[in-house]
Amino acid sequence: MFLHLSQQGCIFVNDKKTATMDYTKYAYQTVWTSEERAMTVKEYHKMVSHLDSLVTDEDRRHIRNLYETAAQSIDIHERITPGYTKLAHAFCTVRILVDEVGLGRAVAISTLLCDIIMATSIKREEITSLFGEQVALICDGLNKVEELNEHPTDLKSDNFRKLLFTFAQDIRVILQMLGARLAIMRHLKLFTQQEQMRIGREVSYLYAPMAHRMGLYGMKSELEDLAMKYTDRETYLRVASMLDETKRDREAYIKQFLLPLRMRLDDTGMKYEMKGRTKTISSIYNKLKKKKMMSLEGIYDLFAIRIIIDCPLQDEKAECWRAYSIVTDLYQPNPVRLKDWISVPKGNGYESLHITVLGPDKRWVEVQIRTKRMDEVAEKGFCAHWKYKGIKSEQNMERWLANIREVLENPELSGVDFIDDFKLNLYDKEVFAFTPKGELRRLPKGATILDFAFDIHSNVGRHCVGAIVNERNVPLRYQICNGDQVEILTNAKQEPKQDWINIVVTSKAKNKLRQALKEQTFRQSQIGREMLDRRFKNWKLELNDTLLHELMKEFGYKDINIFLSDVGEEVVTIQEIKNFVDREETVREHSMISADGFTHNASVVAEKGSKSRDSSSILTLDKGLTNIDFTLSKCCNPIFGDPVFAFVSTTGGVKIHRIGCPNETEMRRKFGYRILEARWRGSEGNAHPVTIKVTGTDDIGIVTNITQLFQKESDVKMRTINVNSTEGGFEGDVTVLVSSTDMLDSLMKKIKAIKGVYTATRIGG
Numbered sequence: 001m002f003l004h005l006s007q008q009g010c011i012f013v014n015d016k017k018t019a020t021m022d023y024t025k026y027a028y029q030t031v032w033t034s035e036e037r038a039m040t041v042k043e044y045h046k047m048v049s050h051l052d053s054l055v056t057d058e059d060r061r062h063i064r065n066l067y068e069t070a071a072q073s074i075d076i077h078e079r080i081t082p083g084y085t086k087l088a089h090a091f092c093t094v095r096i097l098v099d100e101v102g103l104g105r106a107v108a109i110s111t112l113l114c115d116i117i118m119a120t121s122i123k124r125e126e127i128t129s130l131f132g133e134q135v136a137l138i139c140d141g142l143n144k145v146e147e148l149n150e151h152p153t154d155l156k157s158d159n160f161r162k163l164l165f166t167f168a169q170d171i172r173v174i175l176q177m178l179g180a181r182l183a184i185m186r187h188l189k190l191f192t193q194q195e196q197m198r199i200g201r202e203v204s205y206l207y208a209p210m211a212h213r214m215g216l217y218g219m220k221s222e223l224e225d226l227a228m229k230y231t232d233r234e235t236y237l238r239v240a241s242m243l244d245e246t247k248r249d250r251e252a253y254i255k256q257f258l259l260p261l262r263m264r265l266d267d268t269g270m271k272y273e274m275k276g277r278t279k280t281i282s283s284i285y286n287k288l289k290k291k292k293m294m295s296l297e298g299i300y301d302l303f304a305i306r307i308i309i310d311c312p313l314q315d316e317k318a319e320c321w322r323a324y325s326i327v328t329d330l331y332q333p334n335p336v337r338l339k340d341w342i343s344v345p346k347g348n349g350y351e352s353l354h355i356t357v358l359g360p361d362k363r364w365v366e367v368q369i370r371t372k373r374m375d376e377v378a379e380k381g382f383c384a385h386w387k388y389k390g391i392k393s394e395q396n397m398e399r400w401l402a403n404i405r406e407v408l409e410n411p412e413l414s415g416v417d418f419i420d421d422f423k424l425n426l427y428d429k430e431v432f433a434f435t436p437k438g439e440l441r442r443l444p445k446g447a448t449i450l451d452f453a454f455d456i457h458s459n460v461g462r463h464c465v466g467a468i469v470n471e472r473n474v475p476l477r478y479q480i481c482n483g484d485q486v487e488i489l490t491n492a493k494q495e496p497k498q499d500w501i502n503i504v505v506t507s508k509a510k511n512k513l514r515q516a517l518k519e520q521t522f523r524q525s526q527i528g529r530e531m532l533d534r535r536f537k538n539w540k541l542e543l544n545d546t547l548l549h550e551l552m553k554e555f556g557y558k559d560i561n562i563f564l565s566d567v568g569e570e571v572v573t574i575q576e577i578k579n580f581v582d583r584e585e586t587v588r589e590h591s592m593i594s595a596d597g598f599t600h601n602a603s604v605v606a607e608k609g610s611k612s613r614d615s616s617s618i619l620t621l622d623k624g625l626t627n628i629d630f631t632l633s634k635c636c637n638p639i640f641g642d643p644v645f646a647f648v649s650t651t652g653g654v655k656i657h658r659i660g661c662p663n664e665t666e667m668r669r670k671f672g673y674r675i676l677e678a679r680w681r682g683s684e685g686n687a688h689p690v691t692i693k694v695t696g697t698d699d700i701g702i703v704t705n706i707t708q709l710f711q712k713e714s715d716v717k718m719r720t721i722n723v724n725s726t727e728g729g730f731e732g733d734v735t736v737l738v739s740s741t742d743m744l745d746s747l748m749k750k751i752k753a754i755k756g757v758y759t760a761t762r763i764g765g
Helices: 034-051 057-071 086-101 105-119 124-131 133-150 159-169 171-186 193-213 217-231 233-268 281-291 313-330 372-386 394-408 415-424 449-456 458-462 498-502 507-538 545-554 560-568 574-589 613-618 664-674 702-712 741-752
Strands: 079-081 272-278 303-309 353-358 364-371 430-434 440-444 464-469 472-474 486-490 619-621 644-648 654-658 675-680 688-697 717-726 729-738 757-762
Touching: 034 086, 057 105, 057 124, 079 086, 086 105, 086 171, 086 217, 105 124, 105 133, 105 171, 124 133, 133 171, 171 193, 171 217, 193 217, 193 664, 217 233, 217 281, 217 372, 233 272, 233 281, 233 303, 233 313, 303 313, 303 372, 313 353, 313 364, 313 372, 364 372, 440 449, 449 458, 449 464, 449 486, 449 507, 458 464, 458 507, 498 507, 507 560, 507 574, 545 560, 545 574, 644 664, 664 675, 688 702, 688 741, 702 717, 702 729, 702 741, 729 741, 741 757
Parallel strands: 303 364
Antiparallel strands: 272 303, 353 364, 430 440, 464 472, 464 486, 619 675, 644 654, 644 675, 688 729, 688 757, 717 729
């Protein structure tokens, strides 16, 4: 035993005889409740039962000594949240990693020591001497994980990059982090609603896909279900209710399906076990959403039967196909839904043979056929690979880590781009294609010819003009299918194009393409700078950094190289630049002297779409950030006074959306880490377009009355009005420029007051 938990707190004991040490004398402010103590004791005993065969008596003694030393300077009774102590979390995490993931001594000890190492002055050398280099290495990685936890959504920090660099060094750090996150999710009901939403979103966009990439299907499914339970509880309960209603019917059906199959398999003398399962709530919901269905009928793999064969490694493939033959002899297969991940395993090492068959009562059932080794790899992912050395799927892990390292090597990626590129390495479905020489290439589903080209070599990708797929010419946008034979066509004169970013889907291709485009932009910017220098000399003006910055703002640029490149390519013409310079000169020449004797420069404001550079000070972003350049989104057209949120785009810009925007739900689900809180402050901002839907009686003078109203409103400008008559009534859309919700509300009240008008409502809410 490592320690004893008394009512007062932590008391350490020896294995054979008790030698207690009461730490309440240190007068800690934190005192556990009876519920917290009971939970911690429970998690402790569950952990200990799985550690007996992993750690030695010497390990126990060293761990106990370190805790005793730490307890004299820090409060080891801290909570993560009321009701959930840090010790309970550590114990729960260790049990998950040892029992459910299959990790061993080094990770278990590292997890127990992580908190006290961070809070004390224990040096790496001491950990190495007590427990070995592996424990010290993992402890270093876990410390970097804690850095991420301090700033979970701060994409502008370098935490994600540091964290993933640690991942690339030692994969056990990823697995430990996933185990810790699952422990949190299992106790998430103890957290506040705000924390539940934040943690649930992080899990759905990063940790669940990461567990999938590690081959931890059970963990991935549980993380997804728990995330959905706390972020979209209404949908979760609705799908759960649908499953509960059909539970008895499903169990009876699975029993009916298995009975004749067992008899056939028993006759062969094959060693096997068989079990049935139902898909998880989150996966069922995704199926329903994808197929736009309202009921569970028609989901092919709602039922899944798993046949697990016990056989020698060399007989695995033959035995799996023998079982497949028995299943398909008994039940009609759907050949379109055959998935052979035995011949070509998934990128995360998953091996299995899947077939969907038509069972009794004409209901579809998915049958998964695999061996005991394959099942262990499927449940414990790459951890099981260390047990089965030499299998080919181990190479896929190295390939994935190589891709991660490649992303890490690009220090110029913004935080958002970096996370997006990492997410691309967590892809779910894959396709397999071949080079003309027969070399197998593994790519994510949706990969294009350009992705294939960059996967071969960056120079092949840069000069790609198309491809020959299965003996026919295809364009760059062609999406690769399973089994395609692809021959890339290149031309030395071909240069990368900006719109290629929208064609490629793999992180490797995006990374290489950005580098190529940046080099190209830099070369073109040099030409643009030389052009501007010559022109300004002709105009007898000095081109300094201040003036360049003003030009960038005027034409809506944030990057000096992109601006100069567009000057070189005449996207921004010299005449436009001359007009701006002349206008600024005119403003300076007509400075006005006021009655109080002070000079006030006149200002020139040019409306350019909905860009809000001149009013950025009226918006406050998350954590008090102000004076941030932003764009008002056109999908919901927010104005001053609307409840809003900010969305960080892939280009690094910030877009402002209204709360309730049609795209809000999807953005929060897929890109929750890019969303920041935002609120208006100060006085109202610039005027922006809003469309008002007006209905009323089809009267001859009704449109005239509406337009006259706008003419009387000096602060409101009408842009367009479209009216359609319908059987004695009319329906029209009026687009106006307003600067705040107060102005809009006042305007709509006046429209409603016009005789013959029924309603006046803002389109989009």
